[in-house]
Amino acid sequence: MEEERIVITGLGTINSIANSVPEFNEALHKGVCGIGPVTVFDTADFRTSTGGEVKGLNHKDIFPFEFSIKRMSRSDIMAMLATLEAFKDAGLFPVPDALLEDTGVVIGGGAGGMLECEEAYRYYHTGMNKRVRFSSFSSLCCASSSDHIASSLSLMGPKTTFMTACSSGATAVGYASDLIRNKMAEVIIAGGTEPLSRITYSSFNALKVVDKEYCKPFDKNRQGISLGEGAGIMILESLSHAQERGARIYGEVLGYGVSCDSHHMTAPDPEASGAIRCMNSALQDAGVHHTLVDYINAHGTATPANDLMETIGIKKVFGQNAYKIPVSSTKSMIGHTLGATGAIEGVVSVLSIAYRFIPPTIHMSAPDPECDLDYVTEGSRKADVSIVLSNSFAFGGNNTSVVFGRFTEKGLINE
Amino acid sequence: MNRRVVITGVGMVSPLGVGKNNFSQKLFKGDSGICPITSFDTSRFPSTLGAQVTDFSPADFISRKNLRKMDRLSRLAAASARMAIDDSGVNMDSINMDRMGIILGTAYGSTDVSVQYAGILFDEGPRLVSPSLVPNSVMNAPAGHTSIELKFRGINSTVNHHEASAETAIAYAAAEINRGSADIMLTGGTEIISEFFFEVLSRFNALSPLNGGPEEARPFDIMRNGFIVGEGAGILFLESMEHAETRGAAPYCEIVGWGMSAYPSPPTDWPSNPKGPVLAITRALESAKINPDEIDYICASANGGKKLDILEAEALSSVFATEGKRPFISSIKGAVGESFSSGGIRAAAMAISIKEKIIPPTLGLKNPIKPLQFVLNEFKEAEVKFGMVNGFSSGGTFVSIILRAL
Numbered sequence: 109m110e111e112e113r114i115v116i117t118g119l120g121t122i123n124s125i126a127n128s129v130p131e132f133n134e135a136l137h138k139g140v141c142g143i144g145p146v147t148v149f150d151t152a153d154f155r156t157s158t159g160g161e162v163k164g165l166n167h168k169d170i171f172p173f174e175f176s177i178k179r180m181s182r183s184d185i186m187a188m189l190a191t192l193e194a195f196k197d198a199g200l201f202p203v204p205d206a207l208l209e210d211t212g213v214v215i216g217g218g219a220g221g222m223l224e225c226e227e228a229y230r231y232y233h234t235g236m237n238k239r240v241r242f243s244s245f246s247s248l249c250c251a252s253s254s255d256h257i258a259s260s261l262s263l264m265g266p267k268t269t270f271m272t273a274c275s276s277g278a279t280a281v282g283y284a285s286d287l288i289r290n291k292m293a294e295v296i297i298a299g300g301t302e303p304l305s306r307i308t309y310s311s312f313n314a315l316k317v318v319d320k321e322y323c324k325p326f327d328k329n330r331q332g333i334s335l336g337e338g339a340g341i342m343i344l345e346s347l348s349h350a351q352e353r354g355a356r357i358y359g360e361v362l363g364y365g366v367s368c369d370s371h372h373m374t375a376p377d378p379e380a381s382g383a384i385r386c387m388n389s390a391l392q393d394a395g396v397h398h399t400l401v402d403y404i405n406a407h408g409t410a411t412p413a414n415d416l417m418e419t420i421g422i423k424k425v426f427g428q429n430a431y432k433i434p435v436s437s438t439k440s441m442i443g444h445t446l447g448a449t450g451a452i453e454g455v456v457s458v459l460s461i462a463y464r465f466i467p468p469t470i471h472m473s474a475p476d477p478e479c480d481l482d483y484v485t486e487g488s489r490k491a492d493v494s495i496v497l498s499n500s501f502a503f504g505g506n507n508t509s510v511v512f513g514r515f516t517e518k519g520l521i522n523e
Numbered sequence: 524m525n526r527r528v529v530i531t532g533v534g535m536v537s538p539l540g541v542g543k544n545n546f547s548q549k550l551f552k553g554d555s556g557i558c559p560i561t562s563f564d565t566s567r568f569p570s571t572l573g574a575q576v577t578d579f580s581p582a583d584f585i586s587r588k589n590l591r592k593m594d595r596l597s598r599l600a601a602a603s604a605r606m607a608i609d610d611s612g613v614n615m616d617s618i619n620m621d622r623m624g625i626i627l628g629t630a631y632g633s634t635d636v637s638v639q640y641a642g643i644l645f646d647e648g649p650r651l652v653s654p655s656l657v658p659n660s661v662m663n664a665p666a667g668h669t670s671i672e673l674k675f676r677g678i679n680s681t682v683n684h685h686e687a688s689a690e691t692a693i694a695y696a697a698a699e700i701n702r703g704s705a706d707i708m709l710t711g712g713t714e715i716i717s718e719f720f721f722e723v724l725s726r727f728n729a730l731s732p733l734n735g736g737p738e739e740a741r742p743f744d745i746m747r748n749g750f751i752v753g754e755g756a757g758i759l760f761l762e763s764m765e766h767a768e769t770r771g772a773a774p775y776c777e778i779v780g781w782g783m784s785a786y787p788s789p790p791t792d793w794p795s796n797p798k799g800p801v802l803a804i805t806r807a808l809e810s811a812k813i814n815p816d817e818i819d820y821i822c823a824s825a826n827g828g829k830k831l832d833i834l835e836a837e838a839l840s841s842v843f844a845t846e847g848k849r850p851f852i853s854s855i856k857g858a859v860g861e862s863f864s865s866g867g868i869r870a871a872a873m874a875i876s877i878k879e880k881i882i883p884p885t886l887g888l889k890n891p892i893k894p895l896q897f898v899l900n901e902f903k904e905a906e907v908k909f910g911m912v913n914g915f916s917s918g919g920t921f922v923s924i925i926l927r928a929l
Contacts, residue, residue, distance in 0.1 A: 153648045179790045209802065213785065217683070229641035232719060242726035246791045249631055250662075251684045255918035258785040264802055266783035267920045268691050271632075271662040271683045279680055286698060292783065292806070307640060310649035311657045366704075368624065368679030370670045373592070373658035382676065385621055389704065503658070504667030506679050 113347040114285040115515055117355040118198025120190035120299075121455050123338030123442045124160030128193055133459050135441070136467040137488045142442050143322040143334045148182075148223065148304050156318045159304055160336030160443025162186065175260045181221030181247040184256045186339035186448075187301035191257050194297065198343040199355060203261055212265030212293040213258045214284040216276025216300035217250025218447025223305040224248075250276075250447065253301050265293040271447070274407075274502035275366075276300050277340060278450025278510050282364030284344050294349045299341035300451035308446070309335055315374055323410035323444070325437035325469050326419070326483045328476040330410045336443025340452035359461045362495070362511040363394030369505030376413055380421030382507045387425045387497065390509035396495055398426050401433055401511075403466050403491070405453050405498040408437020409444050414501065419479045434491065436469040436484040450500035450508060457496040457512045466491050528697045529767050529774035529929070532613070532760030533871035534606025536599045538574035538753055538859050542606055546868075547875050550883045551902045555858050557740060557751050563718035570730040572738050573716050574753035574860030589672045592658070596633045599756035600665035600713040601672050603867070607709060608673065611760040612772060615673070624678030624705045625666045626696040628688030628712035630863035632662040635717035665713050665756075677705045685791070686824065686831075688712050689757070689866025690914025690922040694781040696761055697924075706766045711867020713756035724752055727791065731827060740861075741887035742825040742854035743832050743897060750826035753860020757867030759874070775874035776910075780813075780925040782806025788919030793830035800838035800913070803921035807911065808842075811925040815843050818925070819907045820882050822873045823854040824915040826861040827887065835915060836893040845894060851905060853898040857886030866914045870924065877907045877928045 119129045124142025126132035135142075142160045151157035167185050170192060171177060180188065195201040203211060224244045231239040246252070251269040258267050266287050270276045277300025284298035312318050312335060319331040350357055367389060369382035376383070391398055407418055415437075423430045438456050439445075445452055460466055465488050472485040494514040501507045534542070538556025539549040549556070559565070560573040576599065581590055584602035593601060604625070608615065636659045643652055658664055663681040670679055678699055682691045689712025696710035724730050732738040733749035741747040767774055784806065786799025808815060821839065825832040843849055855872055859865060876882055882903045891897050907928060914922040 153650065155650060176789075209784075212783075226641065226645075229638060230645040232722075233638060233642040233645065237722070242723055245723050246727075249683055249685070251630075251916075251918060251920070252790060254684075255788070255790055255920070259787040259789070259919055262787045264785050264799065267684070267785040268695070268783070269683045271681050272666075272679070273661055273663055283695065286702065290698065290702075292810075306644060306649070307637075307660070310644050310652045311660065313649060314652040314654045314657055316654070366624070366678040366680060367621070368667075368670045368676050370620075370674055370676045372671070373664065373667055374654075385676065393704070502663070503661060504663040504679070505670065506663060506667070 112289050114288050114344050114361040115347050115350050116342050116358045116458050117345045117350050118194040118343030119455050119458060120194030120341040121452055122162055122186050122189050123452055124162055124336055125442055127164060133463060137465060139468045139470045139487055140441060141470060146304060149306050155313045156320045158322060159334055161304060162337055179246050180256055181224045183220055183301045183303040184247055184253045187215060187253040188257060190339040190341040191297055194341040194343045207295060208262055209264045210294040211263045212287060212296045213254045213263060213267045214280045214296055214298045215254040216270040216280035216447050216451060217253060218273060218276060218302040219305045219308045220250040221247035221252055222307050223303045226306050257297060272502055272506040273504055274446050275450055275500040275506045275508040276447040278500035278508035279366060281451060281454050281510055282508060285361040288344060288346050294346050296344045297341060298344050300448035301339035302337055302446045302448040304335060304337040317411045322471055323439060324471040325408040325410040325440050326415050326476060326479040327472045328474040330412060330415060332411050333409045334443040336445040338445045338448050338452055340448055340455045342454060357515045359458045360513045360515045362396060362513045363390055364510040365389030365393055367507045371505055374503050376417045376501060378417055380417045382505055383418060383421035383501055384424045386507035386509045390511050394511035396511055399429055401495050401497050402493045403460055403496045404433055404435040405457050405496060406435050406437045407499040407501045408439055416478055419481055430481060434466045434484045435481045436467055438467050440470045453498050454510060457498045460493045460496060461512060461514050464492055526701055526703060527764035528700045528761055528778045529764050530759050530776055530874045531762055531767050531772045531774045532607040532611030533874055534603040534610055535757040535868050535871055536576055536579050536603050537755040537868050538576055541579055543610060550858060550872060551881055553884045553900055555886050557860055568725050570725060570738060572751050574751060575716060576755050585672055593668050594633050594636050594659040596713055596715050597665040597668040600627060601669045603756040603758040604669045604673060604709050607758040607760040620675045622677050622705055623675035623707040625669055625709040626680045626692045627666045628682050628692035628864045628866060629662050630685050630688045630714060631720060633659050634720040636660050638719045684920045685916035685918055686863050687914035687916035687920045687922045689864040690924060693866060693870055693924055694922055697778045700761055700763050706763050708761045709758050710761060711758040712864025714754055714862045714864040716752055716754040721752060739887050740827040740857045742827050742857050742885055743836060743891050744888045745890045745892050747827040747832060750828050750861040753862035755862050755868055757871045759870055774929055776877040776926045776928055779927045780807050780811025782810055782923050784921045786919045791917050793834055793917055794919050797834055797838040797841060799919055800835060800915055800921045801841055803923045804838060804842050807923035807925050813909060816848050818850045818909050818911050820876060820910045821850050821852045822869050822912045823852050824913040825854045826856040831915060833892055839895055840893050849896050851882050851898050851903060852895050853883055853885040855883050870912050873910045873912050873926055877910055877926060880904060880906050
């Protein structure tokens with residue numbers, strides 16, 4: 109029996125440069141920067157004050173009235189907004205009754221409901237237990253977002269939540285494709301969500317990996333990341349199901365790979381061995397020879413260590429060809445959205461295939477002699493993109509790479 | 524790829540003891556790991572009991588260099604992983620570390636570290652947060668620390684689903700070996716009791732003695748009045764059948780199927796309709812290609828909670844026969860408490876049951892809520908050809924895993 113192919117039939121996102129996929133597509137073409145002053149909390153006492161914050165979170169007008177938003181965190185709300193957009197985009201909203209048992213949810217998270225819980229932690233710590241709103245803890249763990257999505261939409265397929273820091277969203281997309289391949293579901297809502305929160309913000313500041321201004325991936329003077337927030341969701345579907353209902357197909361999930369540095373909790377392996385194994389295993393899983401990759405959506409956090417490590421890794425995997433493949437970091441526009449980043453960058457990868465363009469790396473002014481690949485710094489570029497490799501490398505040494513491809517009936521033909 | 528997956532090692536740091544021998548001896552004898560909590564003062568709470576891990580010396584299992592960097596949650600996991608490796612008899616020098624990975628479940632992570640962290644952040648300000656606090660504040664820390672300690676470099680992931688975190692992790696790990704992306708996977712769960720977490724559970728009206736009566740864990744009992752919180756870690760050593768055969772290992776059992784489902788539910792609460800768990804169970808049976816009457820023993824998810832236990836009992840009554848050939852059912856949460864990521868410990872118990880042909884009792888169960896074939900307060904000797912482990916979670920997530928004797 110032929111293995112089931114996994115296609116993408118709907119997209120949704122909210123982030124610091126867009127509140128919808130069409131807005132995102134336009135902003136990616138223009139190279140818009142969403143990094144600015146953070147307002148969700150007071151940054152006066154922090155070392156830095158900028159981030160990629162979502163503006164105009166306008167869920168009340170969008171959520172159907174029967175959705176109970178009372179116990180949703182900011183993270184849950186963003187995930188739900190992106191899910192609704194993706195489902196509508198896929199032509200599956202409201203979800204047909206016959207599909208409820210075969211539709212699952214796989215979400216990657218990070219801080220979950222931390223923003224809402226910080227106040228409670230604070231009162232708890234100071235012994236003012238009476239002022240602690242314990243109900244806020246119901247949305248603390250990342251599973252809250254998948255719970256809200258599945259319950260609001262009455263879904264009964266498999267439900268899973270990943271928390272592997274900055275690779276959560278990418279792992280979610282990969283695992284969701286496995287579930288469909290193993291016939292555990294026909295349709296899966298796959299993606300990630302991440303809010304800005306003081307605890308996360310102070311963590312990255314304590315590690316001194318945050319740029320005070322805005323992140324400058326692959327630049328000689330890069331100082332670190334800009335934190336961001338948002339959600340990215342894709343509707344994955346078995347090809348047979350998508351074709352049967354005549355769905356529009358954006359692209360295909362060809363494969364993914366996961367590896368571990370086994371090196372250090374918060375620093376990447378300078379020799380990039382984890383990243384190399386991850387990219388190779390994704391390409392192998394996808395059945396794609398490395399010469400066929402048209403675009404690499406880099407992890408590109410703009411920390412001195414990551415960008416050098418990633419560049420070394422790409423050169424090892426792609427050899428001389430590395431210099432010919434465009435590599436860009438869209439974190440330069442929206443910041444690093446941690447648990448959501450792999451999912452939002454998955455949306456970027458699919459858009460680049462669907463709209464035949466490569467989004468730029470913005471903010472680059474001084475080339476780094478050690479980072480010498482084609483980082484698409486002159487603005488977005490028109491290109492006939494068929495195959496994209498999207499990288500996510502996380503604290504804890506968790507690496508995930510996903511390979512997306514243009515959908516053709518015949519599938520891939522390797523040279 | 525469609526490779527067979529076997530369990531060849533188990534390791535645990537549990538309220539019933541550290542390591543397989545201590546754990547299984549007490550488990551089958553019917554000893555309880557539940558006692559008054561000693562790690563903090565419970566006088567301001569209505570509940571006072573917990574299933575705590577005591578007598579655990581992490582330095583016996585973890586190198587000093589890495590031990591310094593690990594908090595308690597990671598120590599439980601890394602020590603259990605070391606024991607699972609030892610139990611499997613594998614020679615770590617002879618295996619391909621790129622083909623060995625870990626997928627762990629944890630529901631709430633290091634809640635004690637989060638409180639400490641928030642304290643510094645809000646009292647002393649963000650500039651005094653130490654970078655050394657950061658790694659242990661993330662939920663993927665135990666899997667990361669364990670991979671560094673044991674030096675394997677394959678798939679590494681952490682899943683998060685309340686009471687079903689570890690079962691979800693096990694299903695994912697088995698799928699990875701099945702599809703050929705790893706030869707060996709460590710999998711299971713880890714969880715700790717902290718004073719803060721205890722207070723949250725207390726405020727959510729989850730803990731015994733809810734609505735009065737004596738404080739006790741009574742899974743499936745009509746007098747149940749909430750669960751007793753537990754802690755601990757349990758890790759399975761999974762490998763492909765081929766890999767086990769090549770090195771001449773003697774597996775406990777094979778993982779032959781799993782099913783997952785969701786059902787609409789209020790946040791952190793339970794649905795009343797048993798359709799969600801019924802779907803997970805029937806999907807697991809389909810994936811194992813067996814009929815309900817072939818299941819000999821079910822390691823249930825019931826913990827003494829008002830809603831979960833009746834939900835599971837109803838689901839079991841509707842899938843399995845209530846007369847004639849029907850499965851034995853027990854819940855070891857009467858002995859080890861509800862540790863949320865208890866699935867690692869519970870799946871390990873099932874592996875031991877299959878190998879030793881003995882079923883553990885359900886402590887605290889005297890008057891069952893349904894006429895099912897429960898194993899009450901004494902173990903039962905029985906051959907278990909097919910066993911099922913259920914991991915059902917609040918918020919409406921359901922996982923069932925089927926293991927088979929070899």
